[in-house]
Amino acid sequence: MRRRSYLSALAAGIPLSSLGSTGLSTAETQDTGSYLFEETFDELASALKPASDEYIDDSVRGWTHTPPEGWSVELAADMPQGTTEWQGWSFTTDAFWTAAAGQGRSEFTRADSVFAVADPDEWDDTDSPASEGTFDSTLVSKSIDLPDEASVYLGFASHYRQEDGQTADVVVSFDTGDEQTVLHYDGAADSDNGGDDVRNAYPVVEVSVPDGAQTMVVEWRLSNARNDWYWAIDVVRVASEPFDGGPKPGPDPIQLPDSPDGTSDEKVLVLGLDGVRWDKLRQANTPVFDRIREDGIGGPSQLYGPPLADSSSGPGWSTIATGVWPDKHGVTDNSFEGKQYDTYPDFLTLMERENPDLSTFAIMDWDPLSEQGTFSDAIDVKAPVESSLSWWDSGERIVATARDRLRNQNPDALFVYWVLVDMVGHTKSVGSDDYIEAIEQSDAWLGTLLDAIEARETRSEEDWLVVVTTDHGFEGFGHGGNTIQERTSFVYAIGDSISGQTPERQPEAVDIAHTALDHVGVTPAPGWDLDGIVLGTPSNDPFDDLKNQLKPAETVDIDSSVLGWTRTPPTGWSVGFASQMAERGTTEYRGWSFVSDEFWARRNLDGRQNFVRARDVVAVADPEKWNSGGNPIDDGFEFQTTLESSAFDVSGRETVSVEFRSHYRGTGGQIAQVFVSFDGGSQTERLRYDGSDDDTSSRTESLDVSVPAEASTMTVAWRLTASSADGFWAIDSPTIDAPQSSSE
Structure with a gap:
């Protein structure tokens, strides 16, 4: 059996559908003030416990033999011991009961959170007690006060499956000593169930009140049963006037072709x-x-x-x-x-x-x-x-x-x-x-x-x-x-x-x-050419190592709850910017910065929001946002910044591939460049964007780089120079197909 960890509120014993304020109604909802008595068994939720004999994950709390206050469960003296959970009438949840067995149990949609079940079919699954005797158990209600009326009406949600020999009775007794059988189910055609199943129903019966009766008790007895199906009840009501159970909860399923039988677990x-x-x-x-x-x-x-x-x-x-x-x-x-x-x-x-x-x-x-x-x-x-x-x-x-x-x-x-x-x-x-x-x-x-x-x-x-x-x-x-x-x-x-x-x-x-x-x-x-990843896939992006260093805005108008920027580069990387940029412009965008999408694209969008191939932390050079802090470009101070990678080991390689996600919006006064250098030597330009590049948004760039003989390390640098207060360049997920040097 595969153990479960997760999908519902079963650890608390309550079906998830019962946790919401509304939903597919699982029981008709009339004004409870119109009933003389009502019992839904839902107050037993806190008493539910894990499986004992059933093979159901022990985190699932879904059964108890403890009845509501004033109620009782009786077992015939000669009823053998079977499956613990189903030894007589039990109180359970839909998820627990149907996890124990299917066979139409899931059709009891009139049941709400917790309901009562007599299940000789499951009872017989432990040590075959039906070979020694029969299942015989009675659920007895608390005493119900009666009005001064000649009759009352009893209704309850019921899900019953008939098997030969099995008998079900609803008996009402009064404080006068009188007793009435108001429903009788068995395998005979002239019984109240016509000898057949009565599934997911809400029977309402008239109960004649004897003269002088002030209280009554209702009993549900399932007897003479062996490995013989089940009976479940819920939402018991007594009223002075006739009522009905209402329509079955929710609409019927749409009639569609059956699905082919699946092949995958x-x-x-x-x-x-x-x-x-x-x-x-x-x-x-x-x-x-x-x-x-x-x-x-x-x-x-x-x-x-x-x-x-x-x-x-x-x-x-x-x-x-x-x-x-x-x-x-x-x-x-x-x-x-x-x-x-x-x-x-x-x-x-x-x-x-x-x-x-x-x-x-x-x-x-x-x-x-x-x-x-x-x-x-x-x-x-x-x-x-x-x-x-x-x-x-x-x-x-x-x-x-x-x-x-x-x-x-x-x-x-x-x-x-x-x-x-x-x-x-x-x-x-x-x-x-x-x-x-x-x-x-x-x-x-x-x-x-x-x-x-x-x-x-x-x-x-x-x-x-x-x-x-x-x-x-x-x-x-x-x-x-x-x-x-x-x-x-x-x-x-x-x-x-x-x-x-x-x-x-x-x-x-x-x-x-x-x-x-x-x-x-x-x-x-x-x-x-899918763009996504499997949820939970670890990141190999060095920028994502900075997540815990992101901080609130200092000068831009973004709520302080958004932790979205840092100028601290990843370990081994560096950021440089022209000396004239020092202490000028918007602090958060003074040179290459590392930002979240929510932070960068929250204000002044201009296409920033469409770097869809970026994820998590992104490196950004943004002269437009830098200039918004005091207009330094308008005063003649050029924006120039370089992001340089750590050194990658390329020894013994003839070529390597540099790949990164790029999102660039250029202007006439702007140049974006990618350089490589080997062993700390001079830089060689491998890619250039300028204001004439229109189709450079949210794309993947891949550069094949020849490695000089005897070279052992390579670094990559991204430089943006801007003399106009427009445009930006963002990069993400830089990778080199050679392993990074262990010394860096």
Whole structure:
């Protein structure tokens, strides 16, 4: 059995779906004041404990024999000992019960958090007690006060499976000594169940009250059972007037073709929540997402903006689906003009191409994702949800369908998306209570789907990865622009093989496709030209060693909570600048500086936000921002700065390759140069940009360098000279394909 670490709140014994303020209703919600009595068993959550005989991870607290106050559980004197957890009526959770066994148990969707179960089928799985006797146990309610009425009505959520010989009875007794059997189930056609299963129902029966009766007690007895199925109940109610149990919780799943039976024990679910603004997510009550953050890996990150692409859904989901940035996939706004999905298909399509035996599934309620081919028809089952539904209703149908698919079928890779939060933002604004409510509803839906994974019959043999993300942020009633609120996204992953941690590298939207592919055993080919990495991949970028040295702004107008800059270079590297720059200009940009994307591209963007191939800490030479502190260039002081690498060992090499990510915006008075030198000798220019270079933004530069005979070390230098107060140069991830000298 693979031990689990992660996916739900099971360590506390509570299904994740019950932690949110709203969600797919798991029990009808009438005014509790209209009932004479109500019991949901949820107060037993703190009494739940780990498995005893069942093979369920001991971190999962999901059962108890302790009934609510005033209630009792009775066992027949001759009932043999079986599986401890199911020795008579027990109180459990959906995730625990369905982890013990499947066989239709997951269909009890009327049950809320904790419910009561009599399960002779599981009881008989330890030492076969049914070979010695039968299962016979009675659940007895507390005493219920009665009104001065001729009758009352008893209702309860019920999930019952019949087997030959098994008998179930609901008996009501009164303080007058009278007794009534109000329901009787057995294998006979004339019984109340017609001799068949009664699954996920809410029976309501009229109970005649004898003259003078002031209290009653209800008993649920399951008897004469051997290895014979089960009976579960929840949400017990008594009322003076007739009532019904309401509709089954949530909508029925959308009728779709069955998924092909999956072939992989490694499975992935990508959950797409459209238009969730990061700071509003943090403000909302999101217990499920909070657990994902604590137990998983990931974080917020900044996206592109115009002119590269709008911070909108078309570019956002295209980036997530394909694993490449907009300059490759071609979608720059919601028109989808220029899309390059044939060259850069979605990750589910890539899975199908590489391993057709994988079972893929996608469901979504924003039509363009299907119609435009963001997720292609190569996916085994693709389900666009009709847009005539309200966004709340379509979200519920999506979750119901995905839940059913996860619990009752065997897909390997899924993309599940709902547009609710985005649409509420457009109609009510990001500052509305409705926007927060939509986030909280989404959080409850996340819990429903994580619970569905936990309830799979084959869960213990599987390695699940769940990724949660959004496509863009929000500002006011919309998005698409360059504000930090619109451009901030997030990526979080949680799974069996992931422990809670702060990733070494900032997660990006393009990482999702690569991570999903890797998890199901598909290795991206170099020709796919993906931009992302597998989440959790360590950094080999020397600039990222400076993360812990980043500090708040000193002179620029950026909130002090943003730790985003330092002029201290990596060990062995150096930064020089012209003497005339000393004590002049903006402190943070006096020569090459090392900054985070959030810090550098928070103000005065001018394309800075579109260095999409940078990650974490970036080296920046920015004469425009330097000049904003007192206009030194206008006073005739030139900007000139050089960043020089540590020495790399090149002994015995004929050539080496220097590679780095570059983002350059030039002007007529600006020159950018790359030099190499050997053994401390003179520098030789290997690359030059000037104001005439237009196509030098967010690209990877690779320079093949010949190594002189007898040379032992090489250094690389990046120099920017500017006599005009415009432009910038940023570099990231410098690598040389020779090992760095151990003496440096």
